[in-house]
Amino acid sequence: MTTFDTLGLRNRxxxxxxxxxxxxxxxxxxxxxxxxxxxxRLVALFGSPDAGGQTLILAVLAQDERGQLGAVSTLVEARxxxxxxxxxxxxxxxxxxxxxxxxxxxGHPWLKPVRRHPxxxxxxxxxxxxxxxxxxxxxxxxxxxxxxxAVGPVHAGIIEPGHFRFQAxxxxxxxxxxxxxxxxxxxxxxxxxxxxxxxxLVAESIAGxxxxxxxxxxxxxxxxxxxxxxxxxAQTVRGIALELERLANHIGDLGAIAGDIAYQPxxxxxxxxxxxxxxxxxxxxxxxxGRGLIRPGGALFDIPPAMAVEMRSRLEALAAELEPVGHxxxxxxxxxARLEGVGVVPHQTCLDLGLVGVAARACEVPRDVRHDHPYGxxxxxHIPVATAWAGDVLARTLVRWLEVQRSLEFLIDQVGALPRGxxxxxxxxxxxxxxxVSLEEGWRGEIAHVVITDETGRVRRxxxxxxxFHNWSAVAAAMPGNQISxxxxxxxxxxxxxxxxxx
Amino acid sequence: xxxxxxxxxxxxxxxxxxxxxxSEFPERFRGRPVLDxxxxxxxxxxxxxxMPTDALVVGPDGRAALDLGACLFSPEEASRCGSGAIAYxxxxxxxxxxxxxxVTATSEAPAVRALEAETxxxxxxxxxxxxxxxxxxxxxxAELVALGNVVFDMARFGVQFVSSPRHAxxxxxxxxxxxxxxxxxxxxxxxxxxPRLVIAVGACAINxxxxxxxxxxDNGVPADLQVDLxxxxxxxxxxxxxxxxxxxxGQMPAKAGS
Numbered sequence: 001m002t003t004f005d006t007l008g009l010r011n012r013x014x015x016x017x018x019x020x021x022x023x024x025x026x027x028x029x030x031x032x033x034x035x036x037x038x039x040x041r042l043v044a045l046f047g048s049p050d051a052g053g054q055t056l057i058l059a060v061l062a063q064d065e066r067g068q069l070g071a072v073s074t075l076v077e078a079r080x081x082x083x084x085x086x087x088x089x090x091x092x093x094x095x096x097x098x099x100x101x102x103x104x105x106x107g108h109p110w111l112k113p114v115r116r117h118p119x120x121x122x123x124x125x126x127x128x129x130x131x132x133x134x135x136x137x138x139x140x141x142x143x144x145x146x147x148x149x150a151v152g153p154v155h156a157g158i159i160e161p162g163h164f165r166f167q168a169x170x171x172x173x174x175x176x177x178x179x180x181x182x183x184x185x186x187x188x189x190x191x192x193x194x195x196x197x198x199x200x201l202v203a204e205s206i207a208g209x210x211x212x213x214x215x216x217x218x219x220x221x222x223x224x225x226x227x228x229x230x231x232x233x234a235q236t237v238r239g240i241a242l243e244l245e246r247l248a249n250h251i252g253d254l255g256a257i258a259g260d261i262a263y264q265p266x267x268x269x270x271x272x273x274x275x276x277x278x279x280x281x282x283x284x285x286x287x288x289x290g291r292g293l294i295r296p297g298g299a300l301f302d303i304p305p306a307m308a309v310e311m312r313s314r315l316e317a318l319a320a321e322l323e324p325v326g327h328x329x330x331x332x333x334x335x336x337a338r339l340e341g342v343g344v345v346p347h348q349t350c351l352d353l354g355l356v357g358v359a360a361r362a363c364e365v366p367r368d369v370r371h372d373h374p375y376g377x378x379x380x381x382h383i384p385v386a387t388a389w390a391g392d393v394l395a396r397t398l399v400r401w402l403e404v405q406r407s408l409e410f411l412i413d414q415v416g417a418l419p420r421g422x423x424x425x426x427x428x429x430x431x432x433x434x435x436x437v438s439l440e441e442g443w444r445g446e447i448a449h450v451v452i453t454d455e456t457g458r459v460r461r462x463x464x465x466x467x468x469f470h471n472w473s474a475v476a477a478a479m480p481g482n483q484i485s486x487x488x489x490x491x492x493x494x495x496x497x498x499x500x501x502x503x
Numbered sequence: 504x505x506x507x508x509x510x511x512x513x514x515x516x517x518x519x520x521x522x523x524x525x526s527e528f529p530e531r532f533r534g535r536p537v538l539d540x541x542x543x544x545x546x547x548x549x550x551x552x553x554m555p556t557d558a559l560v561v562g563p564d565g566r567a568a569l570d571l572g573a574c575l576f577s578p579e580e581a582s583r584c585g586s587g588a589i590a591y592x593x594x595x596x597x598x599x600x601x602x603x604x605x606v607t608a609t610s611e612a613p614a615v616r617a618l619e620a621e622t623x624x625x626x627x628x629x630x631x632x633x634x635x636x637x638x639x640x641x642x643x644x645a646e647l648v649a650l651g652n653v654v655f656d657m658a659r660f661g662v663q664f665v666s667s668p669r670h671a672x673x674x675x676x677x678x679x680x681x682x683x684x685x686x687x688x689x690x691x692x693x694x695x696x697x698p699r700l701v702i703a704v705g706a707c708a709i710n711x712x713x714x715x716x717x718x719x720x721d722n723g724v725p726a727d728l729q730v731d732l733x734x735x736x737x738x739x740x741x742x743x744x745x746x747x748x749x750x751x752x753g754q755m756p757a758k759a760g761s
Contacts, residue, residue, distance in 0.1 A: 115683075153683075153684065153687050154635055154668075154687050154691055156666030156667070157634075157664070157666060158634040158636075158644050158647045158648050158664055159636070159644070160636045160639070160641050160644065161635075161636055161637065161683075161684055161687065181683055182637075182638075182681060182683045182684050182687070183636070183637075183638055183639065183641075183678070183681060183683075183684075184638070184681050184682075184683060184719055185638050185679060185681055185714040185717055185719050185720050186714070186717040186718060186719035186720070187714075189717065189718075189719075190713075190714065190717055198555040198579070201555055201556075201575055201577055201579075201713045202713050202714070204713070205640040205642070205712065205713040205714070205737075206640065207640055207641060208639070208640035208641040208642025208643070208644075208645060208738065209641055209642070209645055211642075265507065265510065265511065268514075268652070268653050269510070269514050271649075271652040271653065272514075272517050272652055272653050272654055274652075275649060275652060275654055278649075279529075282528075282529055282531075282532060283529040283531065284531070285531065286529070286531035286532050286533045286578070286591075287532075287533060287576065287737075288646070288738075288740065289642055289645075289738070291575075291576070291577065291737065292533070292576075292577050292578045300578050301531065321513070321514070324506070324509070324510050324513065325510060325514075327506075328506055328507060328510050497641065498641070499639065499640045499641045502681075
């Protein structure tokens, strides 16, 4: 049985980097592969340039059932034997390492660019890996009447850019390959070069619909490195903001799913109610997406008693309006029939790919950071984990609906019971040469920020893993056997972030 | 069917009274920032160094001004001014016709001149736009999508987003223009038949936003595309976008408040 107990790594508890074992490559591979067989899961796997000219590869793992975190590392030169053949959930991480660190994971079965750009963390003198279409052949089917459909990067709507390449036989999709990277803005590098607290403005822009989630995860890491303790009131304000964000996005997604199947009433009503959640965030923070609220040491804005009363009554009004619309849509037989059996992700595929969030919970994999690795408010106030079993569009819709109801109940309770105290404390300087893993259950799923400081207490590496990074593979896996025309619906049921993946 | 009608009745009509009725924003809403030079004590050069963005600019005459295009509307951009000379108003009107109109030392909102008579005849009552996100965080796009919901209902003014650039009269650009999207931006622009408008939405499209200076982005809309409307914000409130569009189309007075 794999155990990393001696490390003392917990969500938002930083440890000396020197405590993380540096194993020879073969033992590193065995440790990670064995851990994954023992029901651990890769939270992050990334490279960081080492002083000696080598690359430090660090794996962060989580055992959700026991609420444990582990880390192991290795030092590599220009190449190392890939983990992916033994551990499929490492596949995108290793492609990212190849791109960012110019290290080749040998034996990787699908070594294509992730963001198709010159390496982020290239060494001086190294040849940058430029975009090279010749070296990026799409997987192709051949045969009579097999055809290829290319979509994107500019889509038919107001959508982020991405390229989708379908291999189809008539209407039936045989294979889907997704090429992303169009939104690549160099976020990790910016987080490493801008100093705190101003770097939070970059963290707020990792994914514009997950401002609270990413800012909280980034600030959680910085606070842990500074040994700063937030007040209970600050934790509650952050918890409220996080659930408001979840509410806004889940309600928006329910409306968007209704829109994609041409069920107009629910599309209109949910669309409007999503706006009401954003307006609640605006009342709290001055911005519809909660920008400006989350800062190291707590929150910039408090919820005064009068605002708490107002928020509570608006939330209760929202609950009363939501309930009939949810039932109108989800009890409708033709809606159920349209959503059922589309875009199925089997339970085992979910485990193999290391999916997180709504997508995982819809496959009866009850992963939820708020429950498994609780932090802040969620150590004291619990939200039941919502799951469904079928892994299809209907299951993902139902999980969202359950989470909407539970978050609403939670919010109504919390705004009525704010603890006393300040809402922000000074954060202080960061400890040197430490490692911290900060996990947050954003509305899409697990957000991970892994931060390593150097000897002077500056950020040396800031690794961001958006839930979309884990889950885009699921969209590709869910499509074969479905009709091309079901792709928008299927895609919407995941509603993954391009910006969060592309960084 | 009864449930359906009952729900419809309960939901009522929710469309915003904009532009005829009042637009209400909560107390903490960060609209157009205003600079009060009378309060500035030590000269703004000092404060500029503490600013997280380039929102505070100092002209050659030593006078301070605010660049709405560079502003991320963060609380810090006001609080870092040591003498409290910068404050956010609740005015949502931010759009400008010229880039330099976004740089303002007065407390007035920038002006949007309406399109020339001929272009206005073409687009004034029916404008079709093609959105391209290029190196954004998806915040601005989310607000553009919100323009289509029942509250803002942009289509009631004859403005719509369309799927194909061939059907469009203009390009709405969001994002700092990542290297990977540079080509797609130009190709979409070229696919739009002339005369065509270019509308830059959000801090990223105007000057790179929080990603300004990253080697992966171009700091916003390419210099060789002539922009007809600049809409600041991070992201701009849907009414900020709507206000700019309607003034451009001549459906509202050019000058805010007049």
